[in-house]
Amino acid sequence: MTPRVSVLIGAYDNAATLGRAIEAILGQTVADLELLLIDDGSRDATPQIIAAAAARDGRVRALTMERNVGISRSLNEGLRAARAPVVAVQDADDHSEPERLERQLALLDARPEVAVVGTRMHEVDPAGRPLAARTSFRAGDVNDVLLRFNPIPNTCSAFRRELALDLGGYDPRYRYAMEYDLWLRIADEHVVTALDAPLSTRVMGSSNVAARAERAQTSEAIVIRARTLARRRTLRGASGLAIPVLSWLTPTPLKRARRRQLGQAP
Numbered sequence: 001m002t003p004r005v006s007v008l009i010g011a012y013d014n015a016a017t018l019g020r021a022i023e024a025i026l027g028q029t030v031a032d033l034e035l036l037l038i039d040d041g042s043r044d045a046t047p048q049i050i051a052a053a054a055a056r057d058g059r060v061r062a063l064t065m066e067r068n069v070g071i072s073r074s075l076n077e078g079l080r081a082a083r084a085p086v087v088a089v090q091d092a093d094d095h096s097e098p099e100r101l102e103r104q105l106a107l108l109d110a111r112p113e114v115a116v117v118g119t120r121m122h123e124v125d126p127a128g129r130p131l132a133a134r135t136s137f138r139a140g141d142v143n144d145v146l147l148r149f150n151p152i153p154n155t156c157s158a159f160r161r162e163l164a165l166d167l168g169g170y171d172p173r174y175r176y177a178m179e180y181d182l183w184l185r186i187a188d189e190h191v192v193t194a195l196d197a198p199l200s201t202r203v204m205g206s207s208n209v210a211a212r213a214e215r216a217q218t219s220e221a222i223v224i225r226a227r228t229l230a231r232r233r234t235l236r237g238a239s240g241l242a243i244p245v246l247s248w249l250t251p252t253p254l255k256r257a258r259r260r261q262l263g264q265a266p
Contacts (some may be wrong), residue, residue: 001188003034003059005101005158006082007090010038012073014092015045017203022053022060024095029102035060036078041068072170075154079169081147089179093203096156100199104158115190116159116183118152119199123265126205132248132263134204139196143187147225147237152192153184154179156200163190174224176217181224188232204265214255218248 007025011018018037025035037050037060047064054060065074065083075084079087084110090096104117123131135150136149145151157179167185183192223242229238247255256266 003084004030004032005034005086005088006078006084006161007033007035007088007101007104008038008075008078008082009090009092009183010040010071010078011046011050011092012040012068012071013042013044013046015042015049018046018049020095021090021092022049025090025097025101026053026057026059027098028096029099030105031236033059033101034083036063036081037061038063038065038074038078040065040071040074061149069218072172072174075178076169076172079164082161085161086158086236087161087164089154090200091155091202094155095197100156101158103195103197103199107193108158108160111191111193112192113191115163115186116152116157116192118158118192118194119156120194120196121153121156122198122201123204124201125265126203131204131265134259134264135202137194139194141191141193143192146184146187146192147228147240149240150177150180150183150221151194152179152183153202155202159186165192174220176213177220177224180221183214183226184228185223185231189236214252215248218244222248 009021029120037053039047039050052063054062086105088101100119107117108114118139123133126133135153136151138145138151142151163186171181174181184193222241225241229235259266
């Protein structure tokens with residue numbers, strides 16, 4: 001029987017947090033789901049945690065990469081293996097409120113024109129202490145702001161599987177902003193929206209991509225915007241390049257000092 005939703009968790013050396021991430025999905029109010037746990041060549045206890053979850057709950061499926069191939073390629077493997085018409089993603093160090101998937105599926109059922117739905121997120125440090133939001137957010141349909149910022153990090157997303165597959169899934173050229181590229185390609189023809197409810201929690205620490213690879217992530221976002229403008233053959237939205245270019249030019253220590261003042265993640 002086809003599940004209502006397939007959830008992908010890609011993991012690379014995430015033994016410390018993976019158990020909580022798994023329980024957050026298995027505890028969803030939508031019980032008719034499958035959880036694909038993708039081990040991207042981990043060297044810690046991640047494979048054992050995945051195996052134990054699969055033995056404990058028949059909704060869990062394990063996918064193992066022969067070596068570390070990166071998040072884009074590993075999630076694409078999960079996307080191809082998924083059986084449900086809707087795929088949701090949660091990072092291995094994050095977690096979700098129990099009603100997250102129920103709310104996202106309800107919106108996708110009610111609005112066939114919507115292809116991607118995200119949520120507002122809590123942001124916390126590794127000890128669980130609340131942080132001021134660093135991730136920009138806008139509720140409702142977000143097509144008109146996507147070239148300025150990405151309001152839907154991968155970890156809070158749900159999307160229509162066939163549409164994503166038809167577009168080739170995540171582009172493996174991108175290591176840090178691959179979902180931003182996918183949303184923009186989907187938004188060429190479909191609606192991308194976000195629920196104004198904090199249904200996901202994102203852990204922001206020194207190991208988070210936004211901290212350890214900030215300049216590389218910003219560089220990718222600049223390239224993605226430029227390629228989107230070229231694909232669409234328009235300069236409409238080109239002003240969205242200004243802020244990321246300025247961010248890329250600003251010294252990282254200066255930005256981190258400002259974030260500390262604001263109570264944000266590094």
